[in-house]
Amino acid sequence: MSAQLDKAVNTLAYGGRLAADHPGFTDTAYRARRAVLADVAARYRPGQPVPDAPYSDEEHELWRTCTLALAERHARGACSAYLDGVDALALPGDHVPQLREVTALLQPITGFSYEPVPGLVSPSDFYGALRDGRFMSTQYIRHHSVPSYTPEPDVIHEVIGHANQLAVPSFAAIYRAVGDAVQRVHTDAAVQFLSRVFWFTIEFGVVREGGGLKAYGAGILSSFGELDAFADADVRPFDVVAMGTQPYDITKYQPVLFAAESVDALEQELTGFLSTYDDEAFTRLTSRRFAS
Template sequence: MSTVADVTAFDVSLPADHPGAHDPAYRARRDTIARVGAAYRRGDPIPDVEYTDEEHAVWARVQAELGALHRTHACRAYLRGSDALVLPTDRVPQLREVDERVHALTGFHIDPVPGLVDTRTFYGALAERRFLATQYIRHHSVPHYTPEPDIIHEIIGHANMLADPELADLYEAAGHASQRARTPEALEFFSRVFWFTLEFGVVTEDGWPRAFGAGILSSFGEIHTYADPLLVTHRPFDLAAMGSHDYDITQYQPVLFRADSTERLLADLHAFFADFDDETPERISR
């Protein structure tokens, strides 16, 4: 089995306002963990990361708190995936073991990357039933917050969804749709729809709003605010409105789009993804 020490160095750049930007030990850990994604080549065994006790403690705290909240706030499709995947509660899972389990359940692979990848690469991988995931974990001083996707977001948010066959098929459909977006404008429209559904979607179940998107389901803060009418406005599920609505990734989302049911969301999104091309934004916005 390969380990992170077997691969070459990789330096991560963090913005000045990042929680770990001025912590030399954290920056060194980020560089070390990023080596796995930088060296990985498809088909190779995924090298393990030797996580520290502090990193395991961050995972255990967030997993325990989110797990309890999911039973009240998560939609049923997400809970099906979570119950099938069965993530560890006391330690950071190795991407290798998550990949093996998700692939056995739905045929999706989880591939490591050192950090954020360009939009077309990320979405295009979904068409091949591959999800590109980071392996680092957020700074210990802010266990409930990360300014960028970390392994908590990737695995608790997305991998649990990818463990459900219906949701996994939706991710693949999204990937194929993105490949038909030839212009930057069409890709941006598609990305916004993805954001307000697979990342920050809300559905009605049993008369109550439930979290559908991975961005809500992996965020302690978002899951406490997404259904609060004093903090968040729920608009009707409208693909044209989603595709033209701006959002800020650095703050809790003040506007979300809520579907009448998970079945409605899945049907409408599959139809949207199946027909998506460069003319779609103008066609559905008329």
């Protein structure tokens, strides 16, 4: 597994380790909370009830703060399909929902369920679970000193970002298509390409709507700092090969984004690409791009 792929998978799938520049790195109380919540996830066994995470009053307060700040920005910056998902899912604003609560709300809409993960999961496991309608989610919450942004996926990102997306049938179809596609590839390079396409669409995708630019990516929609900044990015036309070969830095607001012309066009183009993606398609697509 390459370093870049490792970095991408860390961001997408878990948040167990703290880097030295993490806002909670020197906060021993925060690190202890992370350990408690990781233990809860570690007790989970597939097929068993998802154990509840014992959130503190401060963690519920942080959820309330972020929920309010995000909702205000979603009204201006989120695409209409995502806002439909917000209405359909109706997440609680007053407490951090347990993953079993998220599943109870989401499963009747698009069939997806949430399962806890304490740490690293392989890209095959993370993306492969999507095929079965299972979303592997962290449970810890970002550090209170930087509520506007997290460089790793916390429960705010997983639930406000991804679950609201997963409540939209068009987006849920893309997640399942990613899960199908990852079963067909066997090289790190082909998985990395898929990870980058996922990053620039499901995580940081934007769409043209109503004469402006709106966000549908979970990474933007779960970060009020990113929501304030995304309109200033270098916005490029939707191009799967460009996305699959575009490096990114997870520790900064994203300077490059790719805009779909509509959510319907996004679903059509992306599921079409994913339905035939395999090792051979990866080689064909990337050799053509680098040869031109």
